[in-house]
Amino acid sequence: MSETTKGGVLGPVSAATGPETALARLRALETLESGYEAWLELKGEHAASVARFREERERLDQQGSFLLGAVRAAGLEPTASTEPGLVPASASAGDFLRDAEEKLAKTREALAAREAESEAGYSAAFAEIRSTLKDRVQRHLAVQRPRLTLLLRRVGAERSILHVERVSGDTPVLLCLLFSGRIPSRYGFLLDDSTEDVALPPAPLYPDEGVAPSDVRPDASALVARVRDAGEVLPVKGMLPLAVPRPGGGEDFFRLLQRGAVLEVELAEGATFRNVLGREESERFAGHLLRLKLAGRIDLDIEAG
Structure with a gap:
């Protein structure tokens, strides 16, 4: 579920990180302390994941702003033609800008989908850890005063x-x-x-x-x-x-x-x-x-x- 930035693009990381590792640790050890250690590990992984998604959104925003600024600096912003039937000289620049913006929009949508999937995975993992820990504490209380x-x-x-x-x-x-x-x-x-x-x-x-x-x-x-x-x-x-x-x-x-x-x-x-x-x-x-x-x-x- 967790992602990492590689070459500016978020992609899946190895199974050694993310909710799965913390949950495996939780399920493998029955002590309360180990359960809380798994919870703390999961909190750290989640915070890192949130930071990576935030950085990637900022990178895409900067990329879009830079692209628009470069087009403006080159004097290639599309303008309306004053002569009917004539294609503006900067029409190709307009096509270039639209294509770039469409690609950025699709990238943002894909990023948002991956982020939503990641958050859903972490939410489920947090819920399992809380439920498991509460169950363990109740079982301890039943046999240990x-x-x-x-x-x-x-x-x-x-x-x-x-x-x-x-x-x-x-x-x-x-x-x-x-x-x-x-x-x-x-x-x-x-x-x-x-x-x-x-x-x-x-x-x-x-x-x-x-x-x-x-x-x-x-x-x-x-x-x-x-x-x-x-x-x-x-x-x-x-x-x-x-x-x-x-x-x-x-x-x-x-x-x-x-x-x-x-x-x-x-x-x-x-x-x-x-x-x-x-x-x-x-x-x-x-x-x-x-x-x-x-x-x-x-x-x-x-x-x-």
Whole structure:
């Protein structure tokens, strides 16, 4: 499905690149990490394919513009004859220009058809990878209960800070699906503390799944909306989202934010998050995890500090 530019013309590349290779890798290895590696490989191939098609369109546009400019510079633009029955002296130039434009138009049409075919192939491959990964995560959850240790840190008589011991390996991916019903867009998302600007903390979103690079740092309310409105994939980074029901209806949005050796529990409040929780809030969060434990979905230890 993938194409490459050879001599200025897009043509098929070898079977060593494109959706087929990534899908073969996905089907050959059953681990979650290998599946995400295949997904990342496919994203790179798709980005390269999009760039090649864009470059080829630009090349054709430049070729057409250059051709027209050359005809004009030569003073060969076709002009209407003032004498009935006489053929303009530049008629042959007009024929030349029309033939060239027709060839360019056909080339553009063929390019558009190949691009549409390529995009359809990549779309199908992405859909298969998402479906396969979600199925694998669900199968892992059916036989493997993530283990969490909740740590209570008192801040006065009625307030506290909650920490969860850091988890790694497949566990963050399993918890993301368990907590949100969606798979993360990247395997190592929870422990990723990279930042594009050392003056800023890590962004809570990746520029994946339709998130523009300029939108990776939303405030709390926008982040909540993004998570709630997401499709089957969450592009979250350095955090696990968790919605906890309120007794009177509705729900509160918590996140488990990666902070070194622990995940710190924060509650969305307007445009910000806060980590100091009231007694009712911390008990309700712990109670939600306890319900998951009693339902056989997780293993849970609670320790008071």
